[in-house]
Amino acid sequence: MAVAVKSKKKLSIRDFSKPSEQLAHVDPEDLYPLPPPYDKVEEQPGFKRLSEEAKRKYEATLDDTMVVNIPKPKDKEEEDKLVRQFVSGLEKLFSPENNWTFLQPLTLSMEHCARCQTCIKDCPIYEASGYNDIYRPTYRSEILRRLYFKYVKGGGGWWKKFNNGDIELNWTLVSRLLELSYRCTLCRRCAQSCPIGVDNGQISHDLRKLFSCEMELAAKDLHEKGTIQQLTVGSSTGMNALVVKDNCEFIDEDMEERTGIKVETVWDKEGADVLLIHNAGEFLAWPDNPGAFALILQEMGISWTLSSEIAGYDGVNYGLFYDDVQLARIAMRHYEIAEKLKVKKILMGECGHLTKAMGVVGDRLTQATPRENAMAFLDGVVFSGKLKLDPSRNDFPVTLHDPCNMVRSMGIVEPQRRVLRHIAPKFREMHPHGVRNYCCGGGSGWAIMSQNNFLDWRIQVSGRKKFEQILNAFADEDPGAETPKYVCAPCSNCKGQIRDLFDYYGAKEKSGLYYGGLIELVVNAMVDIKGRFIDWEIM
Amino acid sequence: MTFLHFFVYITIIVFLAAVIARGVRIARMPIHLRWDLYPIPHEKGRAHYGGSILEEVDWWTKPRHKDHIGELKVMILEILLLKGVWEHNRKLWFGSFPLHFGLYLLIGGEALAVLGGVLHLLGQQFLFLQPVITVVIWTGCVLGVIGTVIMLLMRIFDSNLSKFSTPSHYFNLLMLGAIYVTGILWLSGDQGFAANLVGFYAGLVSPSVMPALPAVAFWHIGCALLFMFYLPFTHMTHFFTKYFTYHSVRWEDETNRPGDPLQKKLDPQLAQVVTWSAPHVGADGRKNWVDIVTSPAPEIEKETK
Incomplete structure (x- = not known):
């Protein structure tokens, strides 16, 4: 029997675009308790914080950690350029030429989610974090979904907003979304429980692909030190x-x-x-x-x-x-x-x-x-x-x-x-x-x-x-x-x-x-x- | 032709056209990379624990036995009883199941009424259908109201749902609720409900047999038609696209062994020109997938020199 889920961190979808020092934070006290002898928070090794230098150099406004090390843009002009690149990648992600590899599953997941949140109980990250909203399997998917309907399906008319909600696209969103795509292990446990067949793991996968294939932005260990x-x-x-x-x-x-x-x-x-x-x-x-x-x-x-x-x-x-x-x-x-x-x-x-x-x-x-x-x-x-x-x-x-x-x-x-x-x-x-x-x-x-x-x-x-x-x-x-x-x-x-x-x-x-x-x-x-x-x- | 006739016909045409267009669009999408998710119910003898033919030594030399009955069983339990929701989100099931099952019964009752209308036009007896139609639609509407109320309350008060709900989620529930409520009002205020419903369907073909319907019937029919009209443009098309998420993605495990016919379908996809912009891809506006993946990208060439 599934457990009841209570979310401690209240975040709306629109919060994602709002600039702030750090969108989400996990306290050791929030974490899912471990059995003895690992149950005492004060005896645990602790959670190192990001260095001030790293925060100064890279975009680190998502949560307590950082995987991709996204360099901060010099100015607004560069930010806008990166956002335009993102939109270009978004369009290609839904084109059969560039993404024949996953177009059908991705489109099905974009267009048919009932937002019922059935999948969230199956995500070990969301549960272990103490139900921190940002780690819901549905959170990053919902952001991509809103962008899909706004920029790929055309226009921001009232029908689109009425049906699929809205979100502001800016560099804050783009940089956070890139990091957030690396807060899912693609284990696909959530996909098993979706009654409709939506696959949030695959959405994370395709988000990473957009950033890598269009913007040359990926986790260094996977790309430069990995496949290259x-x-x-x-x-x-x-x-x-x-x-x-x-x-x-x-x-x-x-x-x-x-x-x-x-x-x-x-x-x-x-x-x-x-x-x-x-x-x-x-x-x-x-x-x-x-x-x-x-x-x-x-x-x-x-x-x-x-x-x-x-x-x-x-x-x-x-x-x-x-x-x-x-x-x-x-x-x-x-x-x-x-x-x-x-x-x-x-x-x-x-x-x-x-x-x-x-x-x-x-x-x-x-x-x-x-x-x-x-x-x-x-x-x-x-x-x-x-x-x-x-x-x-x-x-x-x-x-x-x-x-x-x-x-x-x-x-x-x-x-x-x-x-x-x-x-x-x-x-x-x-x-x-x-x-x-x-x-x-x-x-x-x-x-x-x-x-x-x-x-x-x-x-x-x-x-x-x-x-x-x-x-x-x-x-x-x-x-x-x-x-x-x-x-x-x-x-x-x-x-x-x-x-x-x-x-x-x-x-x-x-x-x-x-x-x-x-x-x-x-x-x-x-x-x-x-x-x-x-x-x-x-x- | 009356306004009612026009409204009914145009709704049916729009509904069917939009559903078919969406279905064709999805069905014609390229064959994707394999992305199976287990358990797959057609894996004969293995589905109960989630196994596959890949568990066999030299699996490519073994015959594949697909259990289509097993697949059908899973589909029936999933469609009719929402088994997945029952197992993974029990709280939601208590709202979602009556909402959906109520709709199935309502549609089933309407189908019986259409059958009655056909019999009526053919001059055949249809009275035997009337009590069945009444009971089925009554049950459907009552279940539907229960489901709608529960789902609405959950969408409003459960923060897990409310922060992910868009205005359309509430509107859809209100529309469904309106269909069920007006259905109950029509049923409870019209002793000749079933005969009138059968007459309504017969009257769509032969206006002379259209009965005089009570006012509430027009509200009921109007709500149902409006719902049908916009449904194909929403996520609620999952009622049929779920076929693709299961059969074309989760359960799609066609192999591409030497000699298998699949490669012929894949070759044109691999011949498509790639336009991704990242330098490591090495796209130049002319290279296709085969060119790209069988030769090092410019960045890689530079490093190997």
């Missing part, structure tokens, strides 16, 4: 092919040392059956994961390869979150590499957005080499009978996080559960789970964003519901650090966010919380490896 770097250097991590090969050599050696099985990563093997593409963040932050894939593929006798081509060893596609052109460029690059290597299929590593971008969203660009997700692959591996598995080696409490992109947006729900039920005797679900899961709080690329004080915000606001869910999933266990508890998060981005959540709250030390992927549990259960693969000491 990936298409030039080879990876959004900044690693070139030499570095990643070097890393893999080290990973292979480490795997042999820890498992007793000699592992050899294969590169650029033409005619291999499988091209494996990881999120390159795994090589740096969680090398056990690519190591485990290499070991399993080898032990299964599968002919496989990695690619050392530009973007070939990094399946990340941040274009999915903000820019269809960049999305298409990277997706096409991945498909071309698979074609060139003449592989039978691409195996997509444990990463939700990678799986969605490469697996289904990019599917409408070309008829590419078939792609298989890691969950289905591991399901096949575990139940193939080719590996000897001993579930008692995973004799610790395990829960499962459902990555939104893979589960809610692709319907990959059961394979990972079948695996866990088979190899992890103390597996238990979070609630809610499956397609009704909560986002980790780092969705849409946020997990790699920590500039200014955004880390504080995404931990304390957007990740709050997930942290509560994790704690509740282990409520029947010893609450202390003596009993290690494993959060299985088969997604690089989600792991990044969960890592930051645990670090921030000291959850490893206080509650014995650890996290990792699915394949690590499979390898840990393998009878043929020496010792335990999952080592709490080094996690």
